[in-house]
Amino acid sequence: MKTLSICTIALIGLLILRTVAATAADQTDPAPAPLKDEFSKQENIYRSQGDAVPEGYTVDRTLALYSDALHPEFSRSLAAMGPQERWLDIGAGSGRAVLDYLAPDYEPPRPYGTPAVGGKAQVVAISIEDRRTPLWQSTAARLPDRQLKYLTGKRLRDYTLAELGRFRIITDVIGGFSYSADLSLFMQKALDFLDLNGSFYTVLQDVHSESVGNAPYYKDAPYLTEIRNADGSEVKVCSWLKSISCVEVSCEFKTGWKPPIETFHIRKICDEVKVPALIPVHFQAGTPPERRFLLAR
Numbered sequence: 001m002k003t004l005s006i007c008t009i010a011l012i013g014l015l016i017l018r019t020v021a022a023t024a025a026d027q028t029d030p031a032p033a034p035l036k037d038e039f040s041k042q043e044n045i046y047r048s049q050g051d052a053v054p055e056g057y058t059v060d061r062t063l064a065l066y067s068d069a070l071h072p073e074f075s076r077s078l079a080a081m082g083p084q085e086r087w088l089d090i091g092a093g094s095g096r097a098v099l100d101y102l103a104p105d106y107e108p109p110r111p112y113g114t115p116a117v118g119g120k121a122q123v124v125a126i127s128i129e130d131r132r133t134p135l136w137q138s139t140a141a142r143l144p145d146r147q148l149k150y151l152t153g154k155r156l157r158d159y160t161l162a163e164l165g166r167f168r169i170i171t172d173v174i175g176g177f178s179y180s181a182d183l184s185l186f187m188q189k190a191l192d193f194l195d196l197n198g199s200f201y202t203v204l205q206d207v208h209s210e211s212v213g214n215a216p217y218y219k220d221a222p223y224l225t226e227i228r229n230a231d232g233s234e235v236k237v238c239s240w241l242k243s244i245s246c247v248e249v250s251c252e253f254k255t256g257w258k259p260p261i262e263t264f265h266i267r268k269i270c271d272e273v274k275v276p277a278l279i280p281v282h283f284q285a286g287t288p289p290e291r292r293f294l295l296a297r
């Protein structure tokens, strides 16, 4: 009976995975009605403009908020980046954090005595929908092309290495890491775009932290992102990240945010990155969506 139920869960998961993968790549592909509904609600959130933007869909977090949300090492690594190095912001929204960094009067704080790096890094911001503002346009107009790019109309998974290249720092603040329906593919792609010894800084809201026994933030609701083994036991997101080969991971719980967040620093230490596959078994549209995954063994 137990074996049957594990097989059944895995089979359902695999069927959903194939549908999710097809649907995420091409919204016209057939999908079971409930999932299709959720994907189309999610697309409406991305496409929303003006008063129709849901209250929780924040697209203009500042660099100061990024620094607050991300691992403390983020600000230090950004300050150490010179003009030959590259920063990718996945799920950049309006790109406010990137614009703050490139503002002429902004100097990244460096520890006393650290030599100046002779200019700012090159930045690429990606977002499914185009949320560029007049400030973006005027900033782009005064900078050389290679210093600031905004790519839109595709998800991270749809870019090739030839299109994007590699980056010293990748950030994702409630972007694709929180929104993607296929988390393991998202991670594999993000790590492919990272330089050796480069760092990926990201966060999740309302997730079961590695170090703290936090309950789900909303009463009678699950955590926003959950991973389970086939026998139903929990796999914390931090543990799953630590099981990826060729990375060093540190996870920190932060209570100052509502809901609280767990912040992840993932450093790539060799090239043979292999991300343990996750099968999507639940997706409910939202800001961010509610997602559940099955760890494939």
Ligand SMILES: C[S@@+](CC[C@H](N)C(=O)[O-])C[C@H]1O[C@@H](n2cnc3c(N)ncnc32)[C@H](O)[C@@H]1O
Residues within 6 Å of the ligand: 046, 057, 058, 059, 060, 061, 062, 090, 091, 092, 093, 094, 126, 127, 128, 129, 154, 155, 156, 157, 172, 173, 174, 175, 176, 177, 179, 180, 186
């Ligand atoms: C809530 S906004 C966050 C914007 C910004 N990081 C901030 O904090 O203000 C979510 C962003 O993630 C983007 N996004 C969601 N899934 C993505 C994916 N798989 N690849 C790239 N961008 C994605 C959306 O298009 C949007 O730009």
